[in-house]
Amino acid sequence: MLKTIPFEKLRTGDLVHVTSYSFIAMSIRIREAGIRRAFDKSVATHTGIVLTLEDGKMVAIAEMKSNGLKVNSFSDYLKKGPLDPGIILITRHPKLDDAITLEKYRTELMRLWKEGKKYDFEGCLKWALPFLKEKNKDFYCSELAEYLAVFCGFSYYKNNPGPNDNVMPITLQNSPFMTRIY
Numbered sequence: 433m434l435k436t437i438p439f440e441k442l443r444t445g446d447l448v449h450v451t452s453y454s455f456i457a458m459s460i461r462i463r464e465a466g467i468r469r470a471f472d473k474s475v476a477t478h479t480g481i482v483l484t485l486e487d488g489k490m491v492a493i494a495e496m497k498s499n500g501l502k503v504n505s506f507s508d509y510l511k512k513g514p515l516d517p518g519i520i521l522i523t524r525h526p527k528l529d530d531a532i533t534l535e536k537y538r539t540e541l542m543r544l545w546k547e548g549k550k551y552d553f554e555g556c557l558k559w560a561l562p563f564l565k566e567k568n569k570d571f572y573c574s575e576l577a578e579y580l581a582v583f584c585g586f587s588y589y590k591n592n593p594g595p596n597d598n599v600m601p602i603t604l605q606n607s608p609f610m611t612r613i614y
Contacts, residue, residue, distance in 0.1 A: 433473070433518030437506050438614045439491045442482045444538040445528040446613055447577055447588065448493055449476035449605045450509060452517035464602040476520055476605040479573040481580070483541060494541055496573045501549040523610035527586040537584050549576075555598060574599045 433451075451457060457477035458470050465475045480495040483503055492503045509519045528534050552570035571579060578599045581588045589599060589607040604610070 433520060434614065441613055442491050442522065444482055444484045444534060446482040446522050446524045447604055448480035448482060448522050449520045449601065450478040450480060450517050451476055451520050464600050474520060476601040479577050479601045479604055481541065481577055494545060496551050496571055496576050498551050500551055501545050503545055522613040524613050525581065525586060525588055525610055533584050537580055540583050541580055574601045574604050577604060
């Protein structure tokens, strides 16, 4: 796990792939990667999004939490405890090299944050009960990332942008379209 964050290399839209030993994280790992990898901390169980705020100097992490979309400091991910969440890697999609696409992405992310976007509990339940039809427009972590990509005309993990298909953190972590930043 990363001990330091290369803030100078980061920009809006970079994905922050996180893992931890919490019960929820282990449940996500089992669903994503199987029972054999239940304790494998190289499997992402949460996805955050780098957000450079207006002045371009402040770098934060936008993430879906149980109380909705929050913009937080990276400090929670640099704690040293064995049960603390940690960053596995940070990746970038090449479509965000385009300044217009990057600004569109940042603007939409800021709009969702100011709107107070809610967490998608129903979508998480759909992981366990795939026959459920999702009715709301809320997001969990990796859904938010894919929504923003599709909003800007690309996908983090597939060739043709479209509905997010209940995308999981490991899907974004292992995407062939992403470049490792750190």
